[in-house]
Amino acid sequence: EAGVVQSPRYKIIEKKQPVAFWCNPISGHNTLYWYLQNLGQGPELLIRYENEEAVDDSQLPKDRFSAERLKGVDSTLKIQPAELGDSAVYLCASSSRGVGSYNEQFFGPGTRLTVL
Amino acid sequence: GNSVTQMEGPVTLSEEAFLTINCTYTATGYPSLFWYVQYPGEGLQLLLKATKADDKGSNKGFEATYRKETTSFHLEKGSVQVSDSAVYFCARENNAGNMLTFGGGTRLMVKP
Numbered sequence: 001e002a003g004v005v006q007s008p009r010y011k012i013i014e015k016k017q018p019v020a021f022w023c024n025p026i027s028g029h030n031t032l033y034w035y036l037q038n039l040g041q042g043p044e045l046l047i048r049y050e051n052e053e054a055v056d057d058s059q060l061p062k063d064r065f066s067a068e069r070l071k072g073v074d075s076t077l078k079i080q081p082a083e084l085g086d087s088a089v090y091l092c093a094s095s096s097r098g099v100g101s102y103n104e105q106f107f108g109p110g111t112r113l114t115v116l
Numbered sequence: 117g118n119s120v121t122q123m124e125g126p127v128t129l130s131e132e133a134f135l136t137i138n139c140t141y142t143a144t145g146y147p148s149l150f151w152y153v154q155y156p157g158e159g160l161q162l163l164l165k166a167t168k169a170d171d172k173g174s175n176k177g178f179e180a181t182y183r184k185e186t187t188s189f190h191l192e193k194g195s196v197q198v199s200d201s202a203v204y205f206c207a208r209e210n211n212a213g214n215m216l217t218f219g220g221g222t223r224l225m226v227k228p
Contacts, residue, residue, distance in 0.1 A: 004159065031214075042120075042205050042218030043160070056215065091159065105216065107159035
């Protein structure tokens with residue numbers, strides 16, 4: 001079974017340019033997460049989707065960040081315009097609704113963004 | 117709020133040495149606790165978990181015990197291998213069971 005797929009793996013852009021990241025979750029996983037991981041730190045949740053609905057986006061900087069999950073499968077995270085401080089790794093994860101209080105999150109390899 | 121604190125790295129050990137990576141969490145509710153591992157160039161993988169006090173999670177020779185009295189979940193391994201070199205993240209679940217809060221990560225380097 002394929003894992004969580006993200007693309008691109010690396011992206012280098014100049015500040016003020018737009019950028020988009022794509023995530024394909026594990027087939028059948030209804031919950032999708034986008035995390036931000038700064039260098040030397042742990043991941044921080046940006047947004048969580050249950051199917052196509054964004055149920056937790058309190059940490060998403062909405063002035064420049066946007067996300068969508070059309071049809072409840074693939075998701076795109078966009079930054080417009082990018083700033084130097086956005087340089088980080090953007091992780092996507094997915095999980096399925098199951099028995100118990102926790103559903104294991106499976107992570108993609110991430111997209112490493114460098115803003116010059 | 118929820119937070120997780122883990123020891124800063126890097127931790128450098130020789131092969132077959134004993135490993136401990138400390139982790140403490142804020143004691144709001146009774147969260148499930150996790151250790152994730154991130155190998156170079158790969159995504160985070162769940163290493164082990166514990167869902168209630170005194171539970172011991174274990175996998176691949178790693179162990180961690182949920183200690184409610186000290187709000188700790190320290191990761192241990194009796195004999196590390198070069199292939200264990202990675203970054204290890206401690207995490208706790210929120211009370212709703214739908215969100216993880218991660219520690220800052222600890223890089224482990226094992227030398228032959």
